[in-house]
Amino acid sequence: MRKLMGLVVFFIIAGTIIMPALIIAGLRLLEAPVETQTGERLVRVYLHRTGVSRTFPLEEYLVGVVAGEMPANFEVEALKAQAIAARTYTLKKIEQAKDLPGSRHENADICTDATHCQAWLDEASLRQQWGLVNYWRYHKRIKDAVNATRGLVLTYQGKLIEPVYHSNGGGRTESAAAVWGGDIPYLQSVASPWDRESPHYRDSLSFSLQELENKLGVNLSAVPAAALAAPSGSAMKVIEQTPTGRVKTIVIGDKTFAATELRQLLGLPSTDFSWEVAGEQIIFTTIGYGHAVGMSQYGANGMAAEGKKFNEILSHYYQGVKIERVY
Numbered sequence: 001m002r003k004l005m006g007l008v009v010f011f012i013i014a015g016t017i018i019m020p021a022l023i024i025a026g027l028r029l030l031e032a033p034v035e036t037q038t039g040e041r042l043v044r045v046y047l048h049r050t051g052v053s054r055t056f057p058l059e060e061y062l063v064g065v066v067a068g069e070m071p072a073n074f075e076v077e078a079l080k081a082q083a084i085a086a087r088t089y090t091l092k093k094i095e096q097a098k099d100l101p102g103s104r105h106e107n108a109d110i111c112t113d114a115t116h117c118q119a120w121l122d123e124a125s126l127r128q129q130w131g132l133v134n135y136w137r138y139h140k141r142i143k144d145a146v147n148a149t150r151g152l153v154l155t156y157q158g159k160l161i162e163p164v165y166h167s168n169g170g171g172r173t174e175s176a177a178a179v180w181g182g183d184i185p186y187l188q189s190v191a192s193p194w195d196r197e198s199p200h201y202r203d204s205l206s207f208s209l210q211e212l213e214n215k216l217g218v219n220l221s222a223v224p225a226a227a228l229a230a231p232s233g234s235a236m237k238v239i240e241q242t243p244t245g246r247v248k249t250i251v252i253g254d255k256t257f258a259a260t261e262l263r264q265l266l267g268l269p270s271t272d273f274s275w276e277v278a279g280e281q282i283i284f285t286t287i288g289y290g291h292a293v294g295m296s297q298y299g300a301n302g303m304a305a306e307g308k309k310f311n312e313i314l315s316h317y318y319q320g321v322k323i324e325r326v327y
């Protein structure tokens with residue numbers, strides 16, 4: 001009887017403690033690993049064109065990101081700066097995905113849609129984009145830039161930064177506070193004179209009055225041309241500028257627009273614009289390309305061409321940050 005009791009106790013313990021422990025240990029083995037044996041992070045990427053998710057070692061994934069986000073013929077130090085910005089952004093996304101599982105991309109940390117997360121191009125797309133001869137040259141160039149900065153990220157007060165960047169700052173970048181509201185200490189306005197010598201420094205876009213009415217939902221047909229004259233005709237006038245002279249708020253017809261909203265509605269390259277009326281057309285002239293916050297990519301290329309290193313480029317555009325190694 002005592003033996004039987006002993007056996008019963010043994011099975012109860014086995015059933016309630018040992019078995020669940022074994023099952024949980026087994027499940028842990030089935031869970032996806034988060035890093036490689038060398039400590040490099042793994043990143044789960046949602047490929048938005050095919051709707052499939054794939055896991056990559058971070059450094060391998062970054063080659064496709066830098067190739068998608070910056071021209072491959074840019075100076076090597078600019079490509080390195082871009083690689084560090086992209087690595088920082090990706091690790092930040094991995095952190096966020098851990099905090100908010102499944103809320104942004106199903107079972108992935110980041111996606112390949114440049115308008116949502118950051119661009120990424122696979123080898124087939126790159127072969128097509130660059131052609132066979134340039135593929136080997138450019139792929140190696142970008143891979144070398146990523147390898148040279150392996151494990152390096154940007155931090156501010158010990159935390160990963162928001163490493164935002166844009167194509168061309170138009171000669172001076174803009175602070176995060178002026179564009180989005182809310183001061184971010186490392187995203188201040190800095191000089192970016194290298195932008196002036198590069199493509200997309202100045203662009204112009206022309207719209208008929210009818211097109212403007214359709215795109216903006218305003219009524220301009222009864223308005224005399226003089227009332228549309230820049231910068232302060234009664235029907236089209238800038239009512240607020242940012243500290244660097246970009247448009248912040250503008251009235252068109254009977255509506256008021258944030259310049260960022262107008263930029264989106266009309267597809268303007270930047271919010272640093274002026275306009276002129278020519279008959280039935282309004283011609284916008286823009287300076288710079290992108291939101292102008294953080295690193296200017298053409299500025300980074302210009303600095304690199306002058307012999308500046310990636311750390312000098314990054315600490316110019318992201319004021320007060322540190323470059324740290326995470327693996």
Ligand SMILES: [Zn+2]
Nearest residue numbers: 110111116117
């Ligand atoms: Zn995304």
